[in-house]
Amino acid sequence: MPETEKHPLYGVVLILFALFFFAGLDATAKHLAQTFALPLLVWARYTFHCLLMVIFLAPSMRLKLVKTGKPVTQVFRALMLVGVSLLSLAAFRLMPLAETTAILFVTPLLVALLSGRFLGEKVGIKRWLAVLAGFAGALLVARPGGAMTGLGLIFSLAAALCYSIYQIQTRQLSASENTFTMLFYTALTGTVVLTLALPWFWRGPWPSPLQALQIASLGVYGGTGHYLLTRAFRHAPASTLSPMMYAQLIWATLLGWLIFGQLPDGLSMLGMAVIAGSGLAIALIERRPRVLESTGAIRESR
Numbered sequence: 001m002p003e004t005e006k007h008p009l010y011g012v013v014l015i016l017f018a019l020f021f022f023a024g025l026d027a028t029a030k031h032l033a034q035t036f037a038l039p040l041l042v043w044a045r046y047t048f049h050c051l052l053m054v055i056f057l058a059p060s061m062r063l064k065l066v067k068t069g070k071p072v073t074q075v076f077r078a079l080m081l082v083g084v085s086l087l088s089l090a091a092f093r094l095m096p097l098a099e100t101t102a103i104l105f106v107t108p109l110l111v112a113l114l115s116g117r118f119l120g121e122k123v124g125i126k127r128w129l130a131v132l133a134g135f136a137g138a139l140l141v142a143r144p145g146g147a148m149t150g151l152g153l154i155f156s157l158a159a160a161l162c163y164s165i166y167q168i169q170t171r172q173l174s175a176s177e178n179t180f181t182m183l184f185y186t187a188l189t190g191t192v193v194l195t196l197a198l199p200w201f202w203r204g205p206w207p208s209p210l211q212a213l214q215i216a217s218l219g220v221y222g223g224t225g226h227y228l229l230t231r232a233f234r235h236a237p238a239s240t241l242s243p244m245m246y247a248q249l250i251w252a253t254l255l256g257w258l259i260f261g262q263l264p265d266g267l268s269m270l271g272m273a274v275i276a277g278s279g280l281a282i283a284l285i286e287r288r289p290r291v292l293e294s295t296g297a298i299r300e301s302r
Contacts, residue, residue, distance in 0.1 A: 007235040014228045018228035018232060019248040019251055021228065023248055023254075024221050039198055045218040046187055047194075053065070053187055077182075094149050094155070098253040098272065099148055101252040102268075103153065106160050109282070114168055118168050137272070147268065242283040249272055
């Protein structure tokens with residue numbers, strides 16, 4: 001029996017913990033973004049992620065970690081994720097954690113629309129209905145008078161668009177490229193680009209020891225979360241785990257309330273539920289092993 005079918009309950013537990021780490025990453029970054037420049041925080045996220053991969057994977061994989069037949073596509077895909085990281089963090093700085101996370105979850109809806117043009121997939125009536133319902137949910141969250149701001153909404157939607165392009169390219173590369181190589185290129189590209197850009201954007205203040213530890217924890221949160229996510233999909237099939245992805249909305253709501261005292265109102269909660277339901281509907285329509293990418297909930301380096 002394949003390993004992915006041996007311990008499905010264990011896989012569910014692992015993915016719930018992974019999503020908690022991802023929500024913790026967003027909450028910590030939101031807290032730090034009130035004091036520090038966004039490029040510094042995103043640089044720390046990518047740099048520590050890159051270091052973790054070098055420490056734990058380079059000794060065993062060696063040159064396989066960087067070997068790729070499509071280096072340009074790998075780098076462009078990674079740049080899209082850098083854009084996601086910066087734009088989503090800018091949105092988190094301006095808006096509540098839960099509502100912003102919900103808007104970012106329109107990514108699978110955008111992927112469903114773009115898959116016809118870029119992947120040659122048929123976008124049937126069921127997909128269209130799920131997409132329209134999801135956007136209706138997004139309108140409930142982003143309605144006038146809610147917790148969203150105009151600029152924050154622009155940042156979050158731009159992040160979702162970049163993330164959908166990233167997901168499309170992930171699908172295109174996954175057929176021929178090693179998963180860990182793809183992960184390494186996102187971490188390496190983000191580290192190099194932001195290291196070069198950091199002197200132009202960061203003017204202080206210098207972090208205290210506690211703040212430096214919090215900044216370093218961004219990489220730990222992301223690296224640990226993705227490791228647990230990868231392990232989860234080795235123990236249970238994607239069709240079992242994909243509905244669990246939207247548990248991140250629950251974690252984001254809980255952390256937003258406990259840390260920032262921000263709790264979505266009734267209409268926002270309804271909109272979040274509609275977005276989650278639409279994403280799940282698309283996942284069920286597809287029912288393919290690549291549901292992991294289509295949910296748009298994976299946080300490799302954001």
